[in-house]
Structure formats: C-alpha cells, structure tokens
Amino acid sequence: MKKRNIIIDCDPGIDDIIALSFAIANEDKLNILGITTVAGNQSIEKVTSNTLKLISFFNKDIKIAKGQKGPLLREKCVVSKVHGENGMGDYELPEPKIQLSSDNAITFLRDTILNCEDMVTLVPIGPLTNIALLIKTFPEVVEKIELLSIMGGSTDVGNYTPSAEFNVWADPEAANIVFKSGIPIVMSGLNVTHTTGLYREDVDSLLKSNGKVTHMCGKILDFYFKGDHVNNGKFTPIHDACSIMYLLYPEIYKYRHMKVEVDCSEGLNRGNTVADVRDWVNYDETYPKVLLEVDSDKFTEILLSELYKLDNIMK
Amino acid sequence: MKKRNIIIDCDPGIDDIIALSFAIANEDKLNILGITTVAGNQSIEKVTSNTLKLISFFNKDIKIAKGQKGPLLREKCVVSKVHGENGMGDYELPEPKIQLSSDNAITFLRDTILNCEDMVTLVPIGPLTNIALLIKTFPEVVEKIELLSIMGGSTDVGNYTPSAEFNVWADPEAANIVFKSGIPIVMSGLNVTHTTGLYREDVDSLLKSNGKVTHMCGKILDFYFKGDHVNNGKFTPIHDACSIMYLLYPEIYKYRHMKVEVDCSEGLNRGNTVADVRDWVNYDETYPKVLLEVDSDKFTEILLSELYKLDNIMK
Amino acid sequence: MKKRNIIIDCDPGIDDIIALSFAIANEDKLNILGITTVAGNQSIEKVTSNTLKLISFFNKDIKIAKGQKGPLLREKCVVSKVHGENGMGDYELPEPKIQLSSDNAITFLRDTILNCEDMVTLVPIGPLTNIALLIKTFPEVVEKIELLSIMGGSTDVGNYTPSAEFNVWADPEAANIVFKSGIPIVMSGLNVTHTTGLYREDVDSLLKSNGKVTHMCGKILDFYFKGDHVNNGKFTPIHDACSIMYLLYPEIYKYRHMKVEVDCSEGLNRGNTVADVRDWVNYDETYPKVLLEVDSDKFTEILLSELYKLDNIMK
C-alpha cells in the first residue's frame, strides 16, 4: 500500500506531542513531508522550539517550518494554561540538534505541496491561521490537497468557552476560510475527542516505563491530567491524536457529512462551529465529514501500543 | 396536596393543543388561572382563535387573554408551516362560545399573578415576547412567580435553523430578558423533547378512537407527523407537552443547573441558547434547571392515558 | 394658538434640568401633562428625586411617574460621570414637597395619553426604555402620539463611544423599537446639539444672577462645563434643550427625512444610529425628520432669555 503524504500543522502542546509521536511511529504508512508550527497552546517561539526538540529527540530529519505568531484579526493569541509554561507540561527535552528548514510556514507549505508528485494530506491540529493564509495566498495548492484532517470545533460542547473549542476560537476567521475552501475535510471535534483517550492507569504505566519515549509521554500526560477537567481525572482526551488516528484507522469512526460554518461574531458564540447535525437534513459528500463516534477502546489500545513501539525504534 | 397555580402562554400550534389538553386533563393537580396567547406558530389572530375554540370545545370557562402580535425587535413574526394554515393542522373546531377576558396579555398576567394568594407558575410554550414585556413593565410580579416551565431552546441541535429552536429564534431578545430575570426556570429544550413523544401506532389508535377529544388529537397529530422530520415518521416529539409533564412528573427527568445565555446577534447563531453543558463547570441552583434526559416510555404512556381520560370527562 | 400637549421622559441630568426649566418657562405654549423618569445619567432613584425636587422648587404640580431602572437587555445601566454624584452637578435642591403620581411610568404614559382629548407629543431626553415598553405593551397609544421629539443619536460623531451617543448607547434595543414604531420622530442628535449651546460668559452671568432659577442654572452649568470636552471650555452644548426648542421654534432648524436604524450588535458600533445621510438617496416624510443645522445664535439667545424669564415667574 502506498504511503500517504502528510504535513502536520501544530502548536505543541501536550496532545500535539503525542500526535506527532504517534505519526512518527507510523512512518511505514505516513510519509511525513514536514511539520509547520503555529501560535496557539503557546507562543510561536515556544511551540517551534518544542517541535525542533521533539524531532531531534527522535533523531529524525523531518523538515520544520515556523508559522504565524498570532491569528488573522486579533492581535495577540491567548495561550492555554493547560500545557504549562513551556507548552510541554514543563517537561524539558534536550536542546535541538536540528534547525528550521524555513521561517515561513506558508511558503514552505506551498513549495512542499507543489513539489510533491502526488496529492498531500494536511493535518492541522492547532489554530488554522497558516492553512487559511496558504489557501488565500497560494490558491494553486488547493487542488493538490487530498484532505484536511482537522482537530478543531465541536458539534456540541466547547472547552475554551461554553460554545467554542480552543483551536477554532483562537482564529475563527481563519477557520471560516478553511471550512469554505472546498478542500475535503475530516473534522475531529470535541464531540468525538472527548469520548476517548487515555486512562489514569495508562499514564501511570507510561510513567513507570524505562523506554525513553514512553517515559517522556508519561511525564507530559501526567501534567495534562491536572489541567483536564473531563471525566474526573480518570481519563483524559488526547484531542490531536484523533486526526492522525483517522488517517490510519478510519474504520473505527462513525461520521456524517454536513455543513459546517464558523461563527465570527463578537458575541457569545465566537468560534462556535455551527455543524448542521439535524439528522433530517441531508448533505452530500462535498460537505465536511464530521466524526461523530469512535470505538473508544480500540483508540486507546492502538494509541498506547504505538507509543510503546517507539521505544523499540529508538533503541 | 395543594394544586399548583398555572398560566399557560402559548401559540397553538398542534403541540400546544396537546399540551393544553394534557393540562386540562390534570385540573385536579393544576389550577389553570388563565391562558395567554402570542404570535408564533401562527398569527396572533389565529392562535387566539384556536385557543378560544379549544376551551369552548372542552366547555371550560378558563380565562383567555390575547397577547403580542410579533417579537420585540423584528417587525414580522415568521410563521411555522408545520402547523398548517390555521395553526391546527387544518382541523376545524366549532366556533367558540366564549370570549376573550382581555385583549392585553401583559396586564392580564400582571393582574392575575398579583391577585392570586399564592405563587404562580408560568408555562411559556411559544415565543417569550409576552413574558419579557411582563417582567420589564411590571417587575413587581417577579417575586410572585414560582417557576417558569419553558419549552424552548436546546443544548444541542436546533430545528428552525441548525443552531436555534423555533420559540427562542422567534424572539431572541425576549428570551434573553427572560433568562436574565432571576426567576426560577426549568428549560425543556429540543435536546430532551426530541427524545420522547408519540409513535405512529399511537396516533393511529387515536384516529380510530370514538372519543371526541382523542379523535381530534388523532387528526391534528396525523397532520403533525407530515411536518416532522425527526425519526423517519415512526415517532414525533410533542415538544410543548414536556413543560406540563415536568410540573406533574418531575421524577421522570434528569437535569443539571447551568448558565443559559441567548445569542441575539445577526449571524449564524441568532436564537441559539448557549447552555454551559461543560460538565466540569458547576453552577448552583439559582441557575436554570436544564432538562437533559427523560424516561421516554413513561412520558408516552402518561401522555396517552391522560388524553384518553379527557374523553370520559367530557361525556 | 392651541397649546401642545407634552410629556417629557427624562433622566436629570444637568441638561435635562435646563430642558425641563425651559419647558416650564413656556407653559403658555406647552401643556405639560406629566414627566416620566428613566435610569440614565444617574440611577432611577436619583433622577426621580431630582425631578421631584425641581418641580417642587418651581412650585408646580406637574405629575411625575417613576420609570425603568435599567435597559431592556443589559442588566445595569452605566452612569454618566458628567452629571456628578447626584446627577445635578452636586448642586443640592431642597427636599421635594410633592410626591410621585405613579411608580410605573409605562402605565402612567398609557393612561395620560389615552385620557387626553387631543394628540400628545412625547419628548424623550434619556434612554428610550420607557418609550419602547410603552409602544410594545400598549400599542393602542401609538395613534395618539403626535410626535416623538427625541434627543438621541447622531449622524456623525458619538460621545459615549466614538460612534455612539449616550442615550441610544444606554439602550440600543429600546431605541431600535422606537425608531421602528412608525410614530413621527424628530431626532436631535449630537450632529446638531454640538453646534449650539451656552458660552462660558453666559454661564458666568447666570452664576452672578440674583434670580433663584438662573443662579441654580449657573451652578449646575458651571459643573457641566468641567465635564464637557467640546469646544475647549468656551462653549457647552445643552443637548436636551434641543428637543424642547424644536417644539417652540422649529423654524431655526434645517433637516432632512431619512431612514435611521440602530446598531444593536456587540461590537464597535453598538448604539450607533445609522442615519442614511447620503444626499442622493431620498426618503419621504414617513421617515424620521433628522435635524441637521440650527441657527446657533438664536438658540443661545432664546434659551438664555427664557431661563431669565423664570426668575420673574417665581417671584
């Protein structure tokens, strides 16, 4: 089977770290053309530094490009406290041995996509600022993007506000541009990411592990549990891993195609993704594929075993 | 047990007719001080006429007052097609034998509430225009209102738009005033009303009934089935009956108290009720009680048997 | 010539005090049926107390009714600092000898308007909360209202915000209802009130006056000068007096009829009155008459001489 070409656009961020690790554990299936960063969970400097450190830690030579320092319209990007001062739950990885391939994620994305022989899948797991600017500034890439597997939005509850998920809330105008672009979209929103993840005992096992990678994952997830309020500390979603999981195991998800619009008003619903979940209204396959359910046990099992696999790879 | 004093504010409307009938079947528990009308499912003239006809049909002398002809800010009230040209599924009740007690629902509500020795419960099952004007024009009633048992809003899906339920959509500014009033509220939103109701075979039985009331109910619900898109015609919600049911059988519901705000913007989410369903955020009992689940079988069973009871009462 | 029946709806407020005084000086032309109060420049308690004191001070028996304590949708009414802690520039009038005729301005307005043989002119010079509730709760008054001579809004600059005048900003939804009501409107907005008023030397003369009324006016206007930022302290607008002046001397104004809509959004333009001043777009006389220019010298001259006249009346 042919590998899928992907570029991950991220803001690590604890769950971003898990998602990146999960992707790297699957390089037999995923051809990672590059990683772009965007301000979100932390400042652009910190999330870019975290990405460089992580890829160095894995001894990989994946290209990394630094992206936007804030959203399209608002001046400063609010930083999530859930991810700690350094954006990695205050876990300290060694200084990176590699350097940025580019300090402009937009041109890096354009060049990488256009230079790739086949179609490319983008995996945006942070605010959608880079992707929106890519689409508007270089519209010629649109037809070369096979899929956007997005972590963002929700069909029901929010997290940053009662009605808005953080990634979309952080740049609603960018999300609006992306959802209107016509590019095929798979949306992993809170409605599905909240229903699966890792259990307290999973994290305890990771913490006790001698493996270099799994121990690191245990440490940052231990911090993540503190900030997570869902499920009373027994369980934590790993939001960003969902968008990678979908690429590898689409069969564990249920979904429907539906219209998704982004509320860009100043009011209560800023950043809310209005997904038309009325089941008596039908949309064809040109509309975003919104993930609605996941086989939660499979998700947990796969994610954990892939993280442990990384310990072997790195030996 | 003491009877609960209630005033029903409605826009009949098929499910309003069922809700009113259901209330009348329970006059041993509910002291119906009056009924007020409001433009919504149909024009104020039609919904008022329907109310007069229904109460005449039941040979009751419940006081009826005509209310607002449209929402606070927008000029014309959009009319729901789900309820037919006459608002009663084109079923024709005989001309009324009774007359309006008042052509001003606001002063009628004020007088009735203030003249009642005990507290009064309001049951708004149409747009909230009358209730909002009552609260603002006569704030002295606030402390005499025991409860607002509202059919309106939703914690998830909308019906009139992807994000908004019809009653709140029809006058969001009024709903905003009501939800901010500090009066105790029980909200029966689409999230719960969509999960219960009557089955196709229930309506077929009503249609075959020789009882005067049940036959009428069968006819209008047969029409209602046509307009309802939920559950593929096997089943239809009876939204407005929920707000009466809660007063009689609160034990069949699950709920949480939470903040509820109404989106009054011009955009995608106009009329959306932002209920803070994040289960890691806690609100005390001064916040609205939002119904989340209902024992669906109990609901169906009780509602049906009470409608059949009315045939006996009217013999 | 027949006297014009008026009711003044106000929030004294320094310029309200001048406007009320100016109206009382013209009782040969204006039949003051009553005064209603509304929260705005100060709390409803303070502005009502100020009104009672002023009318007592004039030994008049004009009926006074207490109105709304805050706007329709927002919970608290912001208080203008321009009018001092007591709303009268910290000037202390004696305790009132008269009492409220009603503690409900809405029903007072309805009764007074309906009981008047002729048409009635309303002069709203505070937030439009009372008037909006009157129109919605008692729509039967609409055809008995000859004119709304409103101080509020602006075709250009704002004062409370860059784009919004205080009275409209304080309750945009109420203003929206009023401007959509179909009642004839004359709008005295900042665009015209800013172009006339009293000079520093006028106020100095008032201060030196031995007249009871003019001395009071001098004292409160001296305070008003401190808070006013227009024209470098040489000159101060007397906004609310404009709406009375128009009734007495319409010939000193230039105007055009135009569409006026009120921005009720949450954003930058909340409370902005969108008056269609494009001179190549024409509106007929059913649209609000928006005052555009005034003979500034005449305004100053008339206002001053009328205030001095009051000293004689009260001797």
Added chain:
Amino acid sequence: MKKRNIIIDCDPGIDDIIALSFAIANEDKLNILGITTVAGNQSIEKVTSNTLKLISFFNKDIKIAKGQKGPLLREKCVVSKVHGENGMGDYELPEPKIQLSSDNAITFLRDTILNCEDMVTLVPIGPLTNIALLIKTFPEVVEKIELLSIMGGSTDVGNYTPSAEFNVWADPEAANIVFKSGIPIVMSGLNVTHTTGLYREDVDSLLKSNGKVTHMCGKILDFYFKGDHVNNGKFTPIHDACSIMYLLYPEIYKYRHMKVEVDCSEGLNRGNTVADVRDWVNYDETYPKVLLEVDSDKFTEILLSELYKLDNIMK
C-alpha cells in the same frame, strides 16, 4: 529631490484609471515600481486586463501583477455597476502589448519591496485583500513600507451602504488587518473625496480634446457622471486620485491623527470605519492620519492640468 518609490494596488475602475494616469504624469516625482490588481469594481480578470491595456496605451513598461479574486471571508466579490460592464465605463482600449510580470500580487509585492533599496509607499485604491495577505504572509515587509496612502473608508457618510464605503465594505476583515498593522497610514475617505473632483464642464472640455489621453479620460468620466449621485451631476468626486494627490501635494490637505477601527460584524455597520473624530480625544502620530479637508479648487486644477500634460508626453 528624491523620487518616492510607489506600488499602486488597484481595481480599475474609472477613478483608478484617472489615478493611474495622474501617477504616470508625475513620474518625475514618483518611481512606480509596479501595479497590482485586486477584484473590486470588477472581476479580477477585467481589472487586470484594464491595467494591462492602460499601461500598453501609455507605452510604459511598468510591471503588473495579478492579485486576489475575492475577499478574505466572503466567497464572491460584489461588483460595482458604477464602472460599467468592462470596469472602464464601456470604453474600449486596444488589446495590451505587454504581459503580466506575475500572477501572484502577494509575492510580487514582497519581492519588489524587499528588493528595493529604499522604503516603499503602497497606494491601495481598491479592496485591501492583497495588502492584508501581504502583511500576514510576509510580515518582514512591514518595516520596509514607508506609508500606505489608502483610498477607503469614511469618517461620516458611506456610499455602498449608508455607513460603508465600497473598498472597505468589499473586504472588511482585510481592512481590519491593514488598519491594525502598525504601518503609517494616510486615509483618504469619502468625507474628503466627496468634497472635490471634476466639474461637468471639465469633462466636456476633456471630451472635446484632440489629445489621446484626455479624450479617453473624457469618455470614461462621461460614463462615470451617470453613475455618480453626488452633487446632482454638476460635479463628480475622483476618489482614487486623492491618494496619489496626497503624495504629491500634501500641503493642500487638513488632517488629524485618530484611531480607526473597522466593523466586521454582519449587521448594519459592516464595513464601517469607526474613526474617532471626537475632537476632545487626542491620538498621537502613530495613529492613522485621516484627511479631513482639501483645497478643492487646487485639487481640480492640478488634476486637470496633469491629465493634459500626458497628451504632450505621448506625442
């Protein structure tokens, strides 16, 4: 005196044609590094074609780059009818002899600005889509931009809507990005462009002219008069020429620095530029310089004589 390096971003458009001609007549003072196009008065294809034809007509080799085909968020750009089916008042220039230097205005702007030894002035006289994307995608250009001399917005009346000028209305989010960018701005809004321009008799003289350029100007302005509603056909503003005029003759303008924000809501004021014209609020020189008055006669005189000068240059 050193020439000013400029790039004109435009959507010709009749007044754009005059502005471009006016700039070309002043190449002794202005070093035109390029022209970029943007959808606005007409589709991107038409405005780009018009630009190529005009520059061919002048036998110039100015570089031209094709820009954005629509605004950032809304899908289609509304086209102004004022400029005719072809965007040039249906005047037909010969087919162009030159070709596009680039089909990406954003990268053309970046390259041209960064390759220029000195600072560059941008003259945006269409919707601000290109400029916003330039600023966000290539923030390194910001410090090389000396000035944005923008035709857009208004401190008072709108044209496309009662409150919004066309260029800003056509892409408010882009305008928002530009006004927040921190780059020095001179804003020529309708408040000043409406107060000057060309008279009917000026256009008649142009029409009668034997000069190649002036005759063309006469023909397109004759069409422009039909669509212009200001000043009853005696006079027409030449909006876009204002932004060039300011660069050449700043001394004929009066201005103040003030905060300017763009309303991006869905409501009445979408596209309104909220300029804080309250003269008692002071802003320093880091805020946009908003042109408030112009010596109207000088403007007309200069503009006309420069257009006639072009006939000589082209002989």
